[in-house]
Amino acid sequence: xxxxxxxxxxxxxxxxxxxxxxxxxxxxxxxxxxxxxxxxxxxxxxxxxxxxxxxxxxxxxxxxxxxxxxxxxxxxxxxxxxxxxxxxxxxxxxxxxxxxxxxxxxxxxxxxxxxxxxxxxxxxxxxxxxxxxxxxxxxxxxxxxxxxxxxxxxxxxxxxxxxxxxxxxxxxxxxxxxxxxxxxxxxxxxxxxxxxxxxxxxxxxx
Ligand code: DC
Numbered sequence: 042x043x044x045x046x047x048x049x050x051x052x053x054x055x056x057x058x059x060x061x062x063x064x065x066x067x068x069x070x071x072x073x074x075x076x077x078x079x080x081x082x083x084x085x086x087x088x089x090x091x092x093x094x095x096x097x098x099x100x101x102x103x104x105x106x107x108x109x110x111x112x113x114x115x116x117x118x119x120x121x122x123x124x125x126x127x128x129x130x131x132x133x134x135x136x137x138x139x140x141x142x143x144x145x146x147x148x149x150x151x152x153x154x155x156x157x158x159x160x161x162x163x164x165x166x167x168x169x170x171x172x173x174x175x176x177x178x179x180x181x182x183x184x185x186x187x188x189x190x191x192x193x194x195x196x197x198x199x200x201x202x203x204x205x206x207x208x209x210x211x212x213x214x215x216x217x218x219x220x221x222x223x224x225x226x227x228x229x230x231x232x233x234x235x236x237x238x239x240x241x242x243x244x245x246x247x
Contacts, residue, residue, distance in 0.1 A: 076150035084118025
């Protein structure tokens with residue numbers, strides 16, 4: 042694959058889209074951009090005291106290397122700055138340029154198939170029940186020694202879903218032509234295999 046080829050993978054928190062995106066990019070030799078990291082980087086800068094729009098407009102590649110981007114505080118801060126239209130606008134060009142890079146790209150996020158890359162060659166919407174997603178996130182957090190209970194993680198997941206799906210600007214929803222993968226009852230291997238099979242079918246279409 043040499044020319045631009047964009048795979049958009051959207052879905053709610055902890056549905057497995059990050060894992061699937063990384064595996065798809067590795068298997069097919071594509072670049073991968075986790076667009077949630079951009080919002081997390083803006084979010085943590087607001088926790089440092091910056092105004093959200095200023096933080097988004099001045100985002101640097103070092104901001105994306107910070108080691109505090111993965112935790113629950115960064116996630117909630119990201120979801121809060123992500124409702125602001127000017128924050129989203131400041132991040133569009135970078136995402137679109139990445140999407141059209143030579144050799145092809147996988148972007149995962151919330152609005153890739155609907156707003157950032159409506160022309161993407163493949164659009165997947167990866168989802169799972171809130172309970173299954175909370176349990177996965179709880180196990181991940183427990184493994185890193187974080188003390189939230191399962192109930193707290195579920196409340197966090199639901200609060201973020203509610204904010205991401207009900208915002209006016211680029212709300213989380215499947216593009217009309219997205220293929221939905223529900224990972225509630227799938228292993229990681231099964232979910233990745235489904236995604237790759239769908240992409241390969243699409244690549245073979247004229
Ligand atoms: O994918 P993630 O959990 O790292 O995303 C963190 C937050 O960033 C998410 O709750 C909403 C926001 N986000 C967004 O609004 N649009 C994207 N394309 C990616 C993330």
